[in-house]
Amino acid sequence: MIASVLVANRGEIACRIFRTCREWGIRTVAVHSDADENALHARVADTAVRLPGAAPAETYLRGDLIVKAAIASGADAVHPGYGFLSENADFARAVIDAGLVWIGPSPEAIETMASKTRAKELMGIASLDRDRITEADLPVLVKAAAGGGGRGMRIVRRLEDLASALEGARAEAASAFGDGEVFVEPYLEHGRHVEVQILADSHGTIWPLGTRDCSLQRRHQKVIEEAPAPGLSQSLTEDLYALAVQAVCAVAYEGAGTVEFLVADGRAHFLEMNTRLQVEHPVTEAVFGIDLVALQIRVAEGQALENDPPRARGHAIEARLYAEDPANDWTPQTGTLHRLAVPEGIRLDTGYGDGDDIGVHYDPMLAKAVAHAPTRAEALRKLAGALEHATIHGPTTNRDLLLRSLRHEEFTTARMDTGFYDRHLPELTRFGTGDPHAPLAAALADAARARAHSRFGGWRNLPSQPQMRRYEVAGEEHEVHYRHTRAGLEADGVRVVHADAELVVLEVDGVQRKFEVTRYGDEVYVNATTLKALPRFPDPAAQHAPGSLLAPMPGTVVKIADGLTVGAAVRAGEPLLWLEAMKMQHKITAPVTGTLSALHVVPGQQVTVGSLLAVVQET
Numbered sequence: 001m002i003a004s005v006l007v008a009n010r011g012e013i014a015c016r017i018f019r020t021c022r023e024w025g026i027r028t029v030a031v032h033s034d035a036d037e038n039a040l041h042a043r044v045a046d047t048a049v050r051l052p053g054a055a056p057a058e059t060y061l062r063g064d065l066i067v068k069a070a071i072a073s074g075a076d077a078v079h080p081g082y083g084f085l086s087e088n089a090d091f092a093r094a095v096i097d098a099g100l101v102w103i104g105p106s107p108e109a110i111e112t113m114a115s116k117t118r119a120k121e122l123m124g125i126a127s128l129d130r131d132r133i134t135e136a137d138l139p140v141l142v143k144a145a146a147g148g149g150g151r152g153m154r155i156v157r158r159l160e161d162l163a164s165a166l167e168g169a170r171a172e173a174a175s176a177f178g179d180g181e182v183f184v185e186p187y188l189e190h191g192r193h194v195e196v197q198i199l200a201d202s203h204g205t206i207w208p209l210g211t212r213d214c215s216l217q218r219r220h221q222k223v224i225e226e227a228p229a230p231g232l233s234q235s236l237t238e239d240l241y242a243l244a245v246q247a248v249c250a251v252a253y254e255g256a257g258t259v260e261f262l263v264a265d266g267r268a269h270f271l272e273m274n275t276r277l278q279v280e281h282p283v284t285e286a287v288f289g290i291d292l293v294a295l296q297i298r299v300a301e302g303q304a305l306e307n308d309p310p311r312a313r314g315h316a317i318e319a320r321l322y323a324e325d326p327a328n329d330w331t332p333q334t335g336t337l338h339r340l341a342v343p344e345g346i347r348l349d350t351g352y353g354d355g356d357d358i359g360v361h362y363d364p365m366l367a368k369a370v371a372h373a374p375t376r377a378e379a380l381r382k383l384a385g386a387l388e389h390a391t392i393h394g395p396t397t398n399r400d401l402l403l404r405s406l407r408h409e410e411f412t413t414a415r416m417d418t419g420f421y422d423r424h425l426p427e428l429t430r431f432g433t434g435d436p437h438a439p440l441a442a443a444l445a446d447a448a449r450a451r452a453h454s455r456f457g458g459w460r461n462l463p464s465q466p467q468m469r470r471y472e473v474a475g476e477e478h479e480v481h482y483r484h485t486r487a488g489l490e491a492d493g494v495r496v497v498h499a500d501a502e503l504v505v506l507e508v509d510g511v512q513r514k515f516e517v518t519r520y521g522d523e524v525y526v527n528a529t530t531l532k533a534l535p536r537f538p539d540p541a542a543q544h545a546p547g548s549l550l551a552p553m554p555g556t557v558v559k560i561a562d563g564l565t566v567g568a569a570v571r572a573g574e575p576l577l578w579l580e581a582m583k584m585q586h587k588i589t590a591p592v593t594g595t596l597s598a599l600h601v602v603p604g605q606q607v608t609v610g611s612l613l614a615v616v617q618e619t
Contacts, residue, residue, distance in 0.1 A: 002026060002077045002101055002301055006049075006070040007041070008091075009081030010060060011351030012365065013277070014041035017079050020293040029073045031066055033059035035361050040353045047073050056361040060084040061178050063091035067098050077101035077300065079293075083176075083363075086276040087114040087146065103300040105275050109251040113273040115145050117183045122250055123243075123270045128184040130166065135159060137186065142166055144173035145181035151584065152176065153220040155187055171558070172585055190417045191264035193217065193271075194229045196244035197284045199292070199309075200253050201299045207309035208241045209284050215416050216405060218330055219584070223398070223421075224405060225280035226317040227287045230376055230414040233266070240268050247273045256281075256296050262418075279320070279368070282347060286316035286372035315376040317383050319402045323364040323394070326401045327429035331552045332364040332582045333395035334609065338520050340394070346371055346386040358395055360554040360581045366397065376414075380406055393518060393525045400528075404428045431474065434529030437494070439478040441504040441515035442524045442531050443469040444489050447482060449501035449519075470534040471524065477534065547592055547616040551607045555581030560603060568596045570616055577601065577613065594618040 005021050006029035007014040018028045018041070030045035035056040042048040049069040051059045059065075063085055070078055078095045080086035086104070089111035095102045104110070113119045117127055133140060142165045144152025152173030154165035166182060174180035197209040213229035214222040232240075244259040247270075258278045260271040281292050288310050299305070323333040337356050342348050350367035358364070369390070371383035384406040392399055405428060410416050421428070446469060466481035482491045489496045495507040504515040515526050524531040544550065559578040570576065570590040579586045590596075598615040601607060 002103075002297055004029060004073070004075045005077045005079050005103070005297075006031065006066070006073060006075035007045075007079050007081055008060070008063075008066045009079075009084055009086070010036055010039065010041055011362065012349050012367065013081035013083075013279075013351075015044060015351050016349050017081060017293050018044055020291055020297070024294060024297065026297070027075075029070065029075045031060070031069050033361075035359055038356075040351050040356060043353070049073055056359075057175065063088065063094050066091075067094050067100075070095070070100055071098060075100065077103055077297075079103040079296070080276065082276050082279055087274070088178075089114060101300055103255070103296050105251075105253050105255045105257065109253050110275045112251045113247070113253075113257075113275050115181070116143060116272045117145050117181075119247075119272055120185075120270070123247065125270055128186065130162070130184045133159070133162065133184065139187040139189070140184050141187040142169045142182055142184055144169060144177065144179070145183055146173065146177045146179040151221075152180075152182060156184075168585060175580065188262050188264050188269065190419055191262035191269070192229070192417050193222070193260065194232070194240065194263045194268070195258050195260040195278075196240050197227075197256070197258055197278070197281070197292075198244050198248055198253070199256050199295055199299070199305065200248050201305045202254050202302060203304045205305045205307060206245055206248055207305060208244055209288055209290075209309055210312050211237060211240060212280055212283060213416075214280060215418050216411070216420050217418055218326070218421050222280060222320065223322075224317065224319050224402065224411075225283055226315065226376070226379075227283040228312065228315070232263070236263070236266060236268065243268060243270060255299050256292050279365075280318055282349060282368060282370045283316035283318045283372075286347070286370060287312045287314060289313065314372055314374045315379045316370060316372040317376075317379045317406075318368050318370045319383060319387065319406070320368055321366045321387075321392070321402070322398045323358050323366050323396070324398055325396045325552075326398050326425065327431070328552060329586065331586060332360070332584070333397070334358050334360055334554055335395040336520070337366065337394035338523075339391050339518070340367060341391045342369055343386050343389050346383070362582055364582050377412070380412060388528070392528075393520065393523075396530070400431050401428055434473050434531075435515075435527060437506060437508065437513070438515065438526035438529035438531060439469075439471045439473065439480045440482070440491055440494070441506065441517060441526050442471055442519075442533070443467075443480045443482055444491070444496060444499040444504045445501055445515075445517035445526075446519070446524075446533070447484070447489060448499045448504075451484070452501065468536065470536065472532040472534055473529065478531075544612065545615055547594065547597075547618055549576070549588055549591065549613045549615065551579065551609055551611040551613055552588075553579065553581045553586070554608050555579040555586070555606075557601045557603055557605045557607060557613075558585060560599075560601075564596065564599070566596055566599050569619075570594065570596055576616075579607070588613060590616050592616055592618040 004027040028045040030048040032042040033056045051065045085091040089107040092107040139157045142154040152169045169182045170180040193214045199207040211229040212227045214225045216224040258274045261268040325331045347370040373379040497505040518525045522533040558580045572593045575587045597617040
């Protein structure tokens, strides 16, 4: 029996595995980089081991250090989680060779299926010859042979873009997975991403645990997933099960895995088999009433599954909450996560605690929120309502995008496909500036806070000019005015029913509205609206010249556009340089057409958010 498990991973998935281990009475061991020394997964484990020497982005790819950590900590089993080394056959062999239990499929099964090119060959599907691609083959998808999560993937619609797409995909895949191999396959524009969860033991029992739809994706990374996949015919579902079982049998698979397909025109097109636990596994757990991590451990111990899988009940939907700005090319966000909470009845899997720092080195996913209900419509309503009332105090997130996606007619009627965000992103990110009364509520709360610490209460005997405060909301500046009177705080156009440092109640057109206000330094949160408190008067020295390019995130400059020098003519939207953050590369483009008048960075340089990268003088 397994007594102690080391999780060769970090963040949300490590915390989730530890939760099951605690319920089973299994001791837990975390590993961490220097950047993750105070991370939640390191704090909640019974034992934590620092992985020395490697850069933060590479630490969890050092299988040799992880095996040493397992031996040193007394662990007798290793769970790889997802990503990093979870589909690395050499790492699985190293774990087994060290006398440890590997909670996953055999190295041989991983080796066969972890390479998407070999998996396709096994299923009788050939990749495109990249040297013989013509206009007739377009569009195509360049894809990393190892790993997943959307990294190392590029859509190519013009032949002249193929070479740069191959180069970018190789670099991103090598950074994320330590393997830069890529291949090319046809890109189906309007397919649905559907997958089958499987579980198999060493005694010949195979459980197909239903379908999942993961069509809502950004940059080929899933955003919203659900089980079961809606709207599939019985015959198509049976075909999906048969192909999934075929893949399992082809490699004598044991443990939990997922077989992924693109469904188009009523047919299933095999994509790949992921020989690990998926990020979206909670929706399957909710529908089948099971714990997939517990079942993984049971299979690794050699126990047999029951002959028949449990019955599915109801519908489950998962939304991935990311620290990113969807309206700004999905740019990752960093900073302090002051508070994260959802209403009761919603499952929240996260790798962060209140007050934790969201850094630049890893994936920007903050949490997964999961709702389960008897029907799809009820699950949708339940999850959307929970996200709307969630408390999220910290960097910009995709919460509003998730809300609008869950309530979009194309999604509620199950007519979505993988091109959903390509079609609808502009309308889904047209969020405006939040609640129009949020700046006033923030000002009144700030005034109430100041008044509580004043000897004189803030009011004067003689009438005075209104007090003024400035806030920034979604990039727009708001100036609000109020007065201190004998009766309390007053503002034009509304009646102030109540105002203290944490709660403001305003009567607007005869309707009372409550505003919960929380402040951390100059960050102010009013219900679901985020504001930044500004100085009373602007600082002219803080202004940048027109055409300035500022770093939207901390990261590393990985490339400057070929031939780009000061004095060069550039066009609006033309890529000038690339930043790498959280294992993804981000293009920084010219804001206007003109001349590059300054270039302040070089490849390899680390930059912080707001750093001046370059200046383009408009012509």
